[in-house]
Amino acid sequence: MSMKGLLKDFFTPLPRSLAPPPAVSPPTCPNCNDMPVLPNPATGGQFDYCSRTCATQAKNISSNQRQGQSGTLCEQCKRRQKFKAGTNVYRYCGRTCARLAANSRLSQAMTSPVNPLSPTYPASPWLASPGRTCRIHWCTGSVFVHHDGTPGDYCTMTHKKWGEHGCISCRAAPGSGASILCQSCYDNELRRAPAIVQVPVDHNRYKSVESQFKKSWRQGTPCPEVQAVYKVVVTEESQKRYKLYLDGVEARRNFAAKSKSRGNENRRWHGTVRKCKLGDPGNTTFCADAGCFLCSILKTSFNMAVSTQGWFGRGIYTSSTSSNSNGYSRNQGVSSDLKALLLNKVVVGNGKKLTQIDTTIVGPPAGYDSVLAEAAPGGSLIHDELIVYSNDAARPSYLVMYKSL
Structure with missing residues (x-):
């Protein structure tokens, strides 16, 4: 056979039915077990890892004495070693x-x-x-x-x-x-709603309420320990009425321009009668006793129609002093070693300061939205009181349970 025939037979193309050999996928990086290793153009081969980061990590893992490496594997990735700081070994290799x-x-x-x-x-x-x-x-x-x-x-x-x-x-x-x-x-x-939701003891709002309770306890007796805090959830309609009242006060007084809260809103304490075990461990259901003023307030908020005549007329009385409100907190017909106080949102607005008792007051003086009764030398008051004269000027915000003295 001629040389031309030999070359023709040697370079005869493969039949069309014969598929090309399958492409070989690059191996997966042995450090991250996720990305393929990088090709190495210099040698035509491949690197050992997918990136310089993985190569560095793999190199460092080989030394158990390196700071930050414990010698045991991370509980999450199972590849890198647990982070170590001094003698402390953490569960994972990093954040x-x-x-x-x-x-x-x-x-x-x-x-x-x-x-x-x-x-x-x-x-x-x-x-x-x-x-x-x-x-x-x-x-x-x-x-x-x-x-x-x-x-x-x-x-x-x-x-x-x-x-x-x-x-x-x-x-x-x-x-x-x-x-x-x-x-x-x-x-x-x-x-x-209405409902109460327990606030976890480690939550910042629990700490805030507890701190206010302790700092505002000014009675001679030691401050009792707070045992639980509940967030009060009022109905949507009750919220709307309160917001409408607050917006009205703010529109008249413009407290926001004075770097104060809208409507000069503040948190104030209120003590009342409890005739059930609401707030005790595992008890978050309101009772149906009309004489349980605690449940009544939590269910329908404050009601001027059933409020009692006080030193400054018929109104809703609150205090900045938890020990003062403690004097009004009572358990009736119920055996419990806990007492209850309400921490309320109150629209103070423009408050009229008074130091002498005046039972003839039927509402806030002209130009004012509330009465600020203050204890002062020569006055007839021992404790401070904040009195508002509208059902929508106050809403219960937190129920605080504490040890009975």
């Missing part, structure tokens, strides 16, 4: 894995038979100690350990934010605006 682990626990909790976002999910335990697990009541993660070896309250910074500043009901979402309930939980509570 990214800690965040991923927290999100994974949240996802599992949300898809579990008991949904923490459901309005029927049980409230946080009564003054429960966080122990060694996260204070988020549906989380079982181990708490963060500080550099000095003391345990924290939460497993991650995400849960710390939820616990201290987020929704008090689901504890898995931020509050809505100034509310301490997320929009979903707020809508659920509003549908069953």
